[in-house]
Amino acid sequence: MRTHNLRPLLGIALLGFCILGICEGGSLRKNFYRSSCPRAEEIVKTVVWKRVASDSGLPAALVRLHFHDCFVRGCDASVLLNSTQNNQAEKDAAPNLTLDGLDVIDEVKTEVEKTCPGVVSCADIIALAARDSVAFQFKKSMWEVLTGRRDGTVSRASDALANIPAPTFNFTTLKSNFASKGLTVHDLVVLSGAHTIGQGHCNAFSNRLYNFTGKGDADPSLDPEYAAFLRTQCKSLSDNTTQVFMDPNSGVSFDSHYYAVVKQNKGLFQSDAALLTNKISSKIVTELLNQNKFFTEFAQSMERMGAIEVLTGSSGEIRKNCAVVNS
Ligand code: HEM
Ligand SMILES: *[C@@H]1O[C@H](CO)[C@@H](O)[C@H](O)[C@H]1NC(C)=O
Ligand SMILES: *[C@@H]1O[C@H](CO)[C@@H](O)[C@H](O)[C@H]1NC(C)=O
Ligand SMILES: *[C@@H]1O[C@H](CO)[C@@H](O)[C@H](O)[C@H]1NC(C)=O
Ligand SMILES: *[C@@H]1O[C@H](CO)[C@@H](O)[C@H](O)[C@H]1NC(C)=O
Ligand SMILES: *[C@@H]1O[C@H](CO)[C@@H](O)[C@H](O)[C@H]1NC(C)=O
Numbered sequence: 001m002r003t004h005n006l007r008p009l010l011g012i013a014l015l016g017f018c019i020l021g022i023c024e025g026g027s028l029r030k031n032f033y034r035s036s037c038p039r040a041e042e043i044v045k046t047v048v049w050k051r052v053a054s055d056s057g058l059p060a061a062l063v064r065l066h067f068h069d070c071f072v073r074g075c076d077a078s079v080l081l082n083s084t085q086n087n088q089a090e091k092d093a094a095p096n097l098t099l100d101g102l103d104v105i106d107e108v109k110t111e112v113e114k115t116c117p118g119v120v121s122c123a124d125i126i127a128l129a130a131r132d133s134v135a136f137q138f139k140k141s142m143w144e145v146l147t148g149r150r151d152g153t154v155s156r157a158s159d160a161l162a163n164i165p166a167p168t169f170n171f172t173t174l175k176s177n178f179a180s181k182g183l184t185v186h187d188l189v190v191l192s193g194a195h196t197i198g199q200g201h202c203n204a205f206s207n208r209l210y211n212f213t214g215k216g217d218a219d220p221s222l223d224p225e226y227a228a229f230l231r232t233q234c235k236s237l238s239d240n241t242t243q244v245f246m247d248p249n250s251g252v253s254f255d256s257h258y259y260a261v262v263k264q265n266k267g268l269f270q271s272d273a274a275l276l277t278n279k280i281s282s283k284i285v286t287e288l289l290n291q292n293k294f295f296t297e298f299a300q301s302m303e304r305m306g307a308i309e310v311l312t313g314s315s316g317e318i319r320k321n322c323a324v325v326n327s
Helices: 002-019 040-053 058-071 102-115 122-138 157-163 171-179 185-196 224-233 257-263 270-276 279-287 291-305
Strands: 199-201 243-245
Touching (some): 040 058, 040 102, 058 122, 058 185, 058 291, 102 122, 171 185, 171 270, 185 257, 185 270, 185 279, 185 291, 257 270, 257 279
Antiparallel strands (some): 199 243
């Protein structure tokens, strides 16, 4: 009885602290660096927009980098740590294929350190850079990023292998992979919409083109004409250098067109096609054809992804160099 009566009071007290901007001990919040580094977010945006202006593939790279960071040990920039003599880091695990954009994060970090040394985490820089890279197309942010993440000190290739979903995953394995990160089937379908930008290497999907069941066949769930087109791009099962846009007609435009592609059975990976194999997720695919709906939902799911197992308060550290743990 007593605890029942206290709970609402406690809730109100915590809420009060957060409103005053002193929500200590824990969670992410809006503009965490407001007083400790007021120009932090502006610096991130300036560097990222400059780099996106000359590299239209950068938003895809940075959004994927944020995803890989968050799914392995939480959003703690463990994805940026270099391997050491005794440890193979996430970066050097197979699922990295081509994690890109690392030099952009380094450039941002260098600039931020000039203004406020030792204050802004690499983990927050990744989250902000992902947002700002996509914002360039619209000249405004498409989702809000809460800040206050701190950097982890551990990065293991084996964790990347165990936590990054593979392109061959089916609905069941995708669902449980997302559930293990506290994300729902709705988040799965919404966040898969990030495949509206960027490219995949042939070896991530060419089993669907050439030898799906070991009989020299194609994946029957892939549109046959599209499969024939993809075979002209990916000449063999062992091609691991050619890249193909996942949303072929608007691969650098952040929009809801990915869902139209999926509905036409032209999703590039088995994991994209898998979204049609479940009644609930398939219905969500249809709903997200509506671009405003997609933008609204993407903003919410990104906020949830950006909060996975974050280190806050006095956990972790603020790395000086994003590639190495502080000594
Ligand atoms: C649902 C499970 C997912 C699977 C199985 C998956 C798999 C993949 C694979 C295999 C690639 C191609 C990598 C390459 O060949 O270089 C890729 C690219 C990409 N993924 Fe995912 N992904 C998933 C979810 C996500 C999520 C949640 C996001 C972000 C919110 C995301 C963002 C991207 C982006 C932007 C690219 C393009 C990267 C580039 O062009 O540089 N993916 N994904
Ligand atoms: C991290 O590794 C990259 C690639 O091997 C290298 O260029 C960079 O200098 C390394 N950074 C540090 C701080 O050791
Ligand atoms: C990805 O991993 C491979 C080893 O599997 C490594 O050679 C490559 O440098 C890594 N890529 C990045 C961007 O770290
Ligand atoms: C999904 O993949 C898992 C792991 O490969 C497998 O055990 C399961 O049978 C598959 N489920 C379906 C419905 O194909
Ligand atoms: C297709 O897969 C089967 C079974 O794994 C294998 O025996 C065959 O050599 C493969 N064919 C090609 C062209 O790779
Ligand atoms: C691509 O395949 C070749 C030949 O099989 C191999 O030597 C190379 O390491 C592969 N590259 C990547 C990035 O996987």
